[in-house]
Amino acid sequence: MFGRFSSAARTLTRASTSRVFVPPPQVVVGAKFFSSTPPPVDTITVTVDGSPVEIPKGSTVLHACETAGVEIPRFCYHQRLSIAGNCRMCLVEVEKAPKPVASCAMPAMPNMNIKTTTPLVKKAREGVMEFLLANHPLDCPICDQGGECDLQDQAMVFGSDRGRFVETKRGVEDKELGPLVKTVMTRCIHCTRCVRFAKEVAGVEDLGTTGRGRDTEIGTYVSKLFRSEMSGNVIDLCPVGALTSKPYAFTARSWELKKTESVDVSDALGSNILVDTKGTEVMRITPRLNEEINEEWISDKARFQYDGLKRQRIDVPMAKAAGGLAAVSWEEAFEKIAEAVSKASKDEIKGIAGKLADAESIVAMKDLLNRLGSGNHMCEGFPTLGADIRSSYLMNSSIVGVEDADAILLVGTNPRVEAPVLNARLRRACLSTGATVANVGSPLNLTFPVEELGMGAATLKELDAQSHPFFKTMKEAANPMIVVGAGLVGREDGLALLQTLHSLAEKTGVVGEGWNGFNMLHDSAGRVAGLDLGFLPSESAKKAAAKVVFLLNSDDFDEADVPADAFVVYVGSHGDKGATRADVILPGAAYTEKSSTYVNTEGRPQRTKAAVAPIGQARDDWTIVRALSEVLGASLPYDDLNAVRARLAEVAPHMERTTEVEPSTWLNGSTYAHIPAGTTSDAPFTSSVANFYMTDAVSRASVTMAKCTSTKLT
């Protein structure tokens, strides 16, 4: 009987990721070390089910059991949240303890003898399960959590086959948390994971517990919405079906879905995601664990913008005709482009890479333009930035490194809307290690205290001249950090401001031995790849007036970059600003439909995977450029994905080593030494993202994101 129980118990915590305990290296007494060894961690030995385990001092009984390979059922315990110890599902027996102990909350003591397979433990778990099921509705067949529900799974193991409960079940009124999270509060088992997540990670104290005993309810107390950019994560955290996804409601069952590991492109972090598909449709997007980027959280935009993949899509090539745009064949579209290109020469042919452009299509476009004799290519929104020095446009401290910073200066950025997951890390740096955060730019409403230093260039100059008190704070900090937003770099005087910031970085020791705290936070997924590949205008191209413009997924281009009389070709997936301006539209694939490389803001190349086929006649963006190149008489020498990736690796070798960050070198003040100091304007610094929910073509096409925007405004 116990055998059955333990084997089943091992499969219980499917949803939670168990941490693997790595024992500290054994220090051999008397051995000589030339390098410094990490200080030995104090460990204690405990016994779990008869076998001794060594665990670090201060860890819990649950941790000891996991180390020993024994899975303990749990509802309220989550390794990234504080310990609540209120579900009592993780009860185990400890020798000499008068009653079963909650293993998640009990610190392990030396020589503790822990038993997890005794009749007492089994009885305790069955008892807890019976109490939980007493008030839990029997609506699994219509519950969206069905099939991936912790309570369902554990009830199969510990639940009784009949109930002893004869009274009516309690009913709880559903709460309105906004357009993303659906609540069925009767199903709630009060594990308080959502409350702890909101308070600890998201940093909004909207959720809480009211009432006692049978009347306990989770809610917002006064009726209000759950205003967080990471609110969707409570759906994953909820072990039952109390909090589920509103857009996903009743659309699919978990066992019908095919999971594809991919990468998010809604912001520059490149959060790892799972794309769940049924047939040819993306049904939902959930986070995938990556400790170095997003841990197990993703922003609401990453999670819920997928319905934008079905709207406003371009599915056939189109060309401008007498009565507006009309569908044409690929040949006709290519011929029109060829005709326009034949009238332009060299630098008059221009390419602009947009927010969602992937590295493969950028390199193909660059090769094509170069073959046509043009050096006129640029990333949208970066008029002055150079890409000669990689450290000048990357998040050099890495995303994990943010947590080590102790004095953080935000310049022209709002991490809460530009990268909510990074904002959660900043919050952790601020609250757990006591980092001081200051802001130069429009006042911010972040989830942690921020010192407002000033609005614009004047404050920056004051800091650089060492006359501002915050200069001292940065100078004295061990790991000072500067976070520069894309909004600042996109300004006319961006280069001059970056010069000031580099000088400030040098003076305050932002870059030192083993620490580089000069961070640029980009606002879009395609940007760093464009800079890495040198998708920037050549000297001669800066003066050229474009006659033919290729918009590569570019929807947020500057009007000045696309002359009114230019022939515009849009390559992309959505009918947005770019397609409206275009003379010829070539349908590209969206990020869930192609296997392509994106480089995140810390310079980490990652690859998306095609989860579904491109719709209609849409093709992978780089194949469009490749086919076009042949029609233009400048054939590109790659015919398949491996060949274009080989070319990618030739231009930027780090792109081959996906998921790894290639360290960049800091040129101690000489990055901008050759550029004369520019003038700055007094306009206040602002974030480049005005509305978190709508930043690119996909999220602008999403109905869910539109609903979020309208609820945000009210």
Added chain:
Amino acid sequence: MLFREVCREMPWIVENYWLNEVTTVSKLRSQVANEFRKVQTDNSKVVDVLIFKGQAEITDILGHHFNRHHLITKYVAPMTEDKILINQTTKKSAFLTNFLKTPPPGSTGGFCSNQEGWALSMKCLTRIVCFAS
């Protein structure tokens, strides 16, 4: 003689100066041939000087005393002036032919899930039919 010598070295030059990104051996060869054809003189002294200068140039190139952009400016770029000749009658590559073929709905890309899904549903259907009969 000089032209032949230059032609013999052409593949080496294209490879070592990384010119295969911008041109091909045959294109470069025809460009150099054009340079030779430009000379319209019978004056043997002039021809001697030109051969001497040509010899010097190829020696310099082989000695890598030139940079990549020197060659591009001098020999590759003039070709790009009249490069954009859209000739629809030229033979299309396999890639382009394949690209222009309109794919049957739902069968693009090798990763497509619905093919699997379709196969699966067919399997289920067969099973149901078996049950029914």
